[in-house]
Each structure stands twice: as structure tokens, then as C-alpha cells.
Amino acid sequence: MKRALIMGGVLGVVVSVLAPVGIGAADPAGPPGSVTEMSPLPQVVAVADASAALRLVYWSRGPRGPMQSSGAIYLPPGSPPPGGWPIVAYAHGTVGIADHCAFTVQPRRLYLDTVYPELLRAGYAVVLSDYVGLGTPGTHPYLDGPSQARSMIDGVRAARTVVPELSDRWAVLGQSQGGQTALFTARIAPEDAPELRLRGAVATGPPSNLENIAPLLGPWVPRLPLRMTTAYFASILVGLRETAPEVDVDSYLTPVGRDVLALVERECVAEADAMVRDISIGEMLAKPLADPALLAAARSMLRIPTEGHTVPLFIGQGVTDRDVPAPLSAGLVAELTLAGADLEVVVYPGDHLATARDSLPDTMAFLHRVLDSP
Known part of the structure; x- marks a missing residue:
């Protein structure tokens, strides 16, 4: 009950402060991660295991200047550990470019019923981004890895400004388009956001060598x-x-x-x-x-950066994947290995989406390894 009252108070204060701020294209851009709107997430994308579920609109950086992104925060049950809940930033796969396709407004059952609950039960807060231009002004620059990565980084920044119980310790997890995003984030984030301690990245079915x-x-x-x-x-x-x-x-x-x-x-x-x-x-x-x-x-x-990675990486690939064929990922793995990345690779028998499901036990083991120590 105390936890619910705390979150209700935080939500009420932030919404009252931010609600008058519009999200039109003429709005002056704030710094990356600054929040312009906050509200409860629609029930259609609720997760039963979450103690709170919030929707944000925040400033990020598109390919040619400031753009806004929407995103979401799911908080674990119970009290936060010392230092706050570690964050798993979830980078979603291809849903489309039109605003009504955004991940925070359309239910995707695998994630709402399986992936997010597993992360929440492990004591990780889940922060996800729709990416710039998807549900916010402008056109979503699909597969522009740098702007997708900045959407994730700035989404974590935004989440931590409105939920002080979140740790600065985080990892990024992504499937398909989100796998590409996770690998870009792994390379960019340590320099782009030194105030956040990125611990590792998981990418399943990442499109590469296109x-x-x-x-x-x-x-x-x-x-x-x-x-x-x-x-x-x-x-x-x-x-x-x-x-x-x-x-x-x-x-x-x-x-x-x-x-x-x-x-x-x-x-x-x-x-x-x-x-x-x-x-x-x-x-x-x-x-x-x-x-x-x-x-x-x-x-x-x-082009996914293959040199200069400083955090551990996990890549999962399906043998029968017809969205992202295994030979393309084989080239990516070879380049990362030659560049000396701390890389774990697991091959699964299924197709594209099956790999997101089948890799979950290995993903959780990786996240525990990189996130659970202070």
C-alpha cells in the first residue's frame, strides 16, 4: 500500500507539472531525456506483475536534430533494493512507421505476458522506447541505428528523472530492429551517457550487413x-x-x-x-x-559498429529465420569476434520470433551475470 501511495504521489505531481506542455513540432526542444508528458499506460498494454506502469513523452535526438519519443516504464513489485532497481531497456522489433503502430499503444502478447513479467520478477525495471517519430511528431527513421540508440539512452534518462527509485545500472535487450538498436546502444552509450552505467546488451535476430x-x-x-x-x-x-x-x-x-x-x-x-x-x-x-x-x-x-565495444554482448540467432537470415548474422559475429568484443552467441532451431521466446532463459542468465552485482 505504501508503495502504491508513493507512486501515485509521484505520478500526480509529475502529471500536474507536465500536462500543460504540448508535444507539437513548434515546441522548443529540451535537453535529451527531458520529459514533456507523463500518464498511466493504457490498460491494453498493462502487465499484471508491474507495481506501476507509466507512459512518457521525452526529448531525444533524431538523425537531423531534436525529436521526441514516447516510451514506457514498468516497475517491479515490492520495495527497491539499495541503489534502486536495475533497468532493462527493451528495444522493440519492427512494428511499422505509422504513429498508431507504436509499441506503447498496441498489445504484443509475447512481451506483455512473458518477457516483461520475467524481467519484473527478477527485480528489473523495464523501460522501453517507441523510437523517435513513432507516435510523436515527424517520421520514424526506420533502421537508423544511431537515432534508435539515442532514443533508448534518452528513454533511460527520462525514466530516471521521474522515478527516483531507478538505478543508474542498466542493460539493453532487443529483438529484430531492436537487436540492431541494442548493438548500436552498446557501442554508443558508454560515451554518450557516462552518467549511466551500461552493463551489457542482448540482441536477438539483429538485422546486419544490409x-x-x-x-x-x-x-x-x-x-x-x-x-x-x-x-x-x-x-x-x-x-x-x-x-x-x-x-x-x-x-x-x-x-x-x-x-x-x-x-x-x-x-x-x-x-x-x-x-x-x-x-x-x-x-x-x-x-x-x-x-x-x-x-x-x-x-x-x-552498419552495426563492430569495433570499440566495452560491455559484454549476447547475440541469439534462429537457424530457420527468414526475416534475418543466419548468414548475415554469421558475418556480424565474425566481425565482432575479430574486433575482440566480449561476445556470447547462441543459435536456436526456430525462426525469427521463436528465437525471441526460446532465448529467454539464456537472456535472463546473461542479465543476471551483468546486472546483479553493484
């Missing part, structure tokens, strides 16, 4: 025997258009390609996939993706 495929793409590419290929490719092009408008992405597209990009901007990824899966990448492209400026922009978005 920048090496880009020069091979053009009007000749047929339908591929992979999953959601066209929707993913179109979303990457939307992200590239947002991060590097100077490369004029639309000049590479056929009318079909422009229609597909418009569709993925307004539909969530599963719905978009159902509408575009019969369209090949080649049908979308009017010319090859061979311009050096475009390839350099794609590389800065997509």
Missing part, C-alpha cells in the same frame, strides 16, 4: 524467398529518405515503388506486408542503388 546488399539492388531483383522483404525494404527507404533527404530516394523509385512507400508510412508492418508481398524489390526500383552518396547514407544508418 548495407552490403544495397549495391546489388536494382530493377532486376525478383521476389525473394524471405519474409516481409518488400515491406522491410520499403520501410528502410522511408528511413533513408528521413535521414538523408539530399540523396532523393524518390528518384530511384518507379510509380509502384512510390505507392509502396506511401503504404508502409500509413499501415503497420503486418498489414503492409499482406498488401505488398507479391511486389518484388525490382518492381519498386527505376534504377540501381549504386550512387556513392546513397550508399554512404545507407551505411551510416545500417
Whole structure:
């Protein structure tokens, strides 16, 4: 009861202070992690094991300047340990680009029923970000690793400003798009946020080496025997258009390609996939993706840093993954190993989403190892 009263008081004070602040594009940007709105999370994304569940809107950093992100905090039951609850920042997988697809407003049962409860029972607070532009003003720069990582870092900063019971000790955990985000975060955060003690990163099914495929793409590419290929490719092009408008992405597209990009901007990824899966990448492209400026922009978005990692990493990969094929991850693992990263890799028999579920025992063991000591 005392814990509930404390959280209710914190929520009431912060909401009363922040509620008048709007989130329009004209608002002056605050420092990274500054909170502009806070409210209870919608019941549709509630977790029974959480003692409190809060939704935040906070300032972060997009590819070309300040942008806002929404996010959420789930707090464990009971009293916080000395030094506060360690944080697991959850980086979510691809949901789409349209605002209504945001992770904090649409229920994803695997995470609400399994992943988050497991983390909360272990005594970890869960902080997640929708990433900049997803549910907030502007376009979400899909697969722009640096801005996704900054969304996570600034989300942890934001959470700690409104919940003082949170520790400065944290780890990042991500699946798919979130796996890419976790690995970018692992590389960027120790320098970007030295006031936060990042202890490690878990990435399952992280898309990698996509920048090496880009020069091979053009009007000749047929339908591929992979999953959601066209929707993913179109979303990457939307992200590239947002991060590097100077490369004029639309000049590479056929009318079909422009229609597909418009569709993925307004539909969530599963719905978009159902509408575009019969369209090949080649049908979308009017010319090859061979311009050096475009390839350099794609590389800065997509290429996961493999050198300079200072925290332990865990990568889980599914053998039958048709969203992120295992050979791409094999190249990433080889590069990280050659660069001397503290790396643990486990291969699972299932596909993309199954790996997020099957890896959970290994993920929890890794998190206990890196987070449980002061």
C-alpha cells in the first residue's frame, strides 16, 4: 500500500507539472531525456506483475536534430533494493512507421505476458522506447541505428528523472530492429551517457550487413524467398529518405515503388506486408542503388559498429529465420569476434520470433551475470 501511495504521489505531481506542455513540432526542444508528458499506460498494454506502469513523452535526438519519443516504464513489485532497481531497456522489433503502430499503444502478447513479467520478477525495471517519430511528431527513421540508440539512452534518462527509485545500472535487450538498436546502444552509450552505467546488451535476430546488399539492388531483383522483404525494404527507404533527404530516394523509385512507400508510412508492418508481398524489390526500383552518396547514407544508418565495444554482448540467432537470415548474422559475429568484443552467441532451431521466446532463459542468465552485482 505504501508503495502504491508513493507512486501515485509521484505520478500526480509529475502529471500536474507536465500536462500543460504540448508535444507539437513548434515546441522548443529540451535537453535529451527531458520529459514533456507523463500518464498511466493504457490498460491494453498493462502487465499484471508491474507495481506501476507509466507512459512518457521525452526529448531525444533524431538523425537531423531534436525529436521526441514516447516510451514506457514498468516497475517491479515490492520495495527497491539499495541503489534502486536495475533497468532493462527493451528495444522493440519492427512494428511499422505509422504513429498508431507504436509499441506503447498496441498489445504484443509475447512481451506483455512473458518477457516483461520475467524481467519484473527478477527485480528489473523495464523501460522501453517507441523510437523517435513513432507516435510523436515527424517520421520514424526506420533502421537508423544511431537515432534508435539515442532514443533508448534518452528513454533511460527520462525514466530516471521521474522515478527516483531507478538505478543508474542498466542493460539493453532487443529483438529484430531492436537487436540492431541494442548493438548500436552498446557501442554508443558508454560515451554518450557516462552518467549511466551500461552493463551489457542482448540482441536477438539483429538485422546486419544490409548495407552490403544495397549495391546489388536494382530493377532486376525478383521476389525473394524471405519474409516481409518488400515491406522491410520499403520501410528502410522511408528511413533513408528521413535521414538523408539530399540523396532523393524518390528518384530511384518507379510509380509502384512510390505507392509502396506511401503504404508502409500509413499501415503497420503486418498489414503492409499482406498488401505488398507479391511486389518484388525490382518492381519498386527505376534504377540501381549504386550512387556513392546513397550508399554512404545507407551505411551510416545500417552498419552495426563492430569495433570499440566495452560491455559484454549476447547475440541469439534462429537457424530457420527468414526475416534475418543466419548468414548475415554469421558475418556480424565474425566481425565482432575479430574486433575482440566480449561476445556470447547462441543459435536456436526456430525462426525469427521463436528465437525471441526460446532465448529467454539464456537472456535472463546473461542479465543476471551483468546486472546483479553493484
